[in-house]
Amino acid sequence: MNIPNLSGYLNQFQIFIKIAETGNLSRAARELGLTPSAVSKSLSQLESITGHLLINRESRPFQLTLDGRRILQLAQRVIADIESIADGSRLPGMQGETLRISCSLAFGCTHIPRLSGDFQALYPGVSIDVMLDDRFINLEREDIDVAFRITSEAVTQNDDAEPLMDIRWFYCASPDYLRRHPPITVPADLRFHHCLVYPQMTHEGKWMFRQHAKSEAVAVTPHLSCNSSLLLLQRALLHGGVACLPDYLASHYIHGGKLVRVLSEYDPGVTHQLQARIRHSAKENKTLRLFLAFIQNRLTKNCDQTITPRDTNCEPYSQ
Template identity: 35%
Template sequence: MTKTLPDLEAWAIFAKVAEHGSFSRAARELGLSDPTVSKAIGRIEARLRVTLIARTSRRVSLTDAGRAALTRATRILAEGEAIEEEAGEHASVPRGRVRVSAPLSFGIGYLGATLPGFLEAYPEIIVDFALSDRKIDLVAEGFDMALRIATLDDSSMLSRRLSTVRLLLVAAPGYVERHGMPRRPSDLAGHRALGYSGSTSRGVWRFRHASLGEETVEPPVCVWSDNVDLTMPALLAGQGLAIMPEFMVWNELRNGRLDMAMPGWSVDPLGLHLVMPASPLRPLRVQVLIDYLARELAHTPWARA
């Protein structure tokens, strides 16, 4: 029996419908009619004898089979776009959409400032940022890259380290006047803390000292948040100490609105990374954004190589 080739075009269309959650929006981006998009999904559903997308009059949603197929379908779409961009005559002119995931506070504080120069240099590229402190699945959710501030542990992804991000224990001068300055981690049991709930070691602060070794403490926390912007006003108002990424507080340390606590003790730093799916082909529009962000973000005032 002759084996037919997979319907790669239909799978690519399926990936676009899943990305947009809409047949009509996918059709507009692809330059196709709504019936053409619907027929493509119908072809692969008929071929597989499963329903991939549940349709109602108001919305579409993936079935279990559709969710299981989405990762590979998204990869088919990305690889096809990369092949055409590399092989086509227009490869020297980057164009199209690039989807980027980035942490919320970092994105607002630093990514926005990089956009004017990039858009001036590459006017035919559309940059689609999604700002969230949630760790997203790049392939399943259709992202081209992510900026992550972390200690990376996902070996299935390619990464490019841009700089070191120090984590600093800081307090406002008013807090220190009222409560005193802690000298070592054990002192923190008698202080108030502002906690970051997005940490993998929630509530546990681990410090290192060159001669005194390591100490771990769980200070009393008066406010929890999964975004450090929310706790910044309380920190500046002297309502507690906090461990903050250097990019959030370097200016306040410089102008005296915050002080470093326990300077002899350090928290293990994180890295600022660009993370990408492990694909041998990468569209030119994605590569130029990777290179641009790497240049721009390696030279911010707080960045340490």
């Protein structure tokens, strides 16, 4: 009877997961403390075992093939199961357990589909019930295990809350809007523009601008005002004006060139925080703890890259 070398498979799985995360053999080797040749050899061995090419070596960064994505899900599930057994976080009752979560409309629509899907790929026995609501709700009354909320209030020692990541805000608009309107070189120029206003980011009807130690307030007339930054994002993408948007919404479109930061040398002077507010009676729920650890790890990885201000030089303004 041939006994498979399980430890070898696990090492190959771990290396493959790191290759998928970094999209680069050299970077994966660096983060794992291995040589690039060792990482390349491990990948080739895994491809030989599975009988499939797992990455497209012609693309930079590497892209997973269809078989590669399938093997990645399997590898992640195996590694996560082993880790949860090792730290005692896998409960017998986890199969068929339901996590009830609440979050804002904007964060829920943009992040929860992928985060919940990836978590359930690792733990298919867990169901997730999502309530989208911009209100601060009573977790006990609504029977919610955890609410993800963005707030400017710091977590205190007695809070049933945990910080997940900081949220920065950017003033931005579409390149097409900027081409068709007067240039914006100082905050006061915004008085002549369509301002898409999120009320919580104004102070007495003014947008705030901070540069170094100096602050400036500019009274803006809302062309459109809304309590959901998700709607303001969509209006900005439709060339509707200048909006103050959180980085978790705007960053993807800034990197893709669909939005441009305006007055990028300024910031609104306010930093918010994404927090997990946990129902007191659910604090010891190990499935919830596993979910929160997964969320924090994933958000940290996604937010490691800093947004560099894009060049805002556009075609000359024409009336």
